[in-house]
Amino acid sequence: EVQLVESGGGLVQPGGSLRLSCSASGFNFSSHAMHWVRQAPGKGLEYVSALSNIGGSTYYADSVKGRFTISRDNSKSTLYLQMSSLRADDTAVYYCVKGWATPDYWGQGTLVTVSS
């Protein structure tokens, strides 16, 4: 069974940093691209970042470019999102997603709240 478990969310002040983790199991993690998608409270879905299976290709939404960094450790089947210079509009549930063009499995999400 495919499982994606996000962690690392919480309350952070504007300008602060946070690192999200996504622990994957039930599939060959190193063979699949992975993504982060976020959803602000009561809003729709927004693509944040994507990373190819061996980390050679990355994608960032314009809204996070230069502030967020996606990475992975295939030996630990874990995806990361390092977030810095956080702003109030980064407040959202962050989902870890398996797959590049076909987002076939989603985690339960971790809530990031940016507030003073």
Added chain:
Amino acid sequence: DIVMTQTPLSSPVTLGQPASISCRSSQSLVHSDGNTYLNWLQQRPGQPPRLLIYKISNRFSGVPDRFSGSGAGTDFTLKISRVEAEDVGVYYCMQATQGATFGQGTRLEIK
């Protein structure tokens, strides 16, 4: 960026009746590899999104056959042949041909 526009944004439907959601992209979603990376996702209340349909018309594992997808180029449709209570939620189209973008979402509710 490719903009995805869904209509309607809200759809009240009677149980057992069909429902249809349209999604239009601001440019063709045909990839250089010949595929069209248009997906449909369902988000039930309080749940993460789940994949229903990928590459226009392919049902994902475990998705009931009352869900179907169609379309080409820039115009796509998700149809539910007979709405059930468990179908309540928000439906999103999503393109992954050039980067990735989502539609605004369509809220399906029971009349």
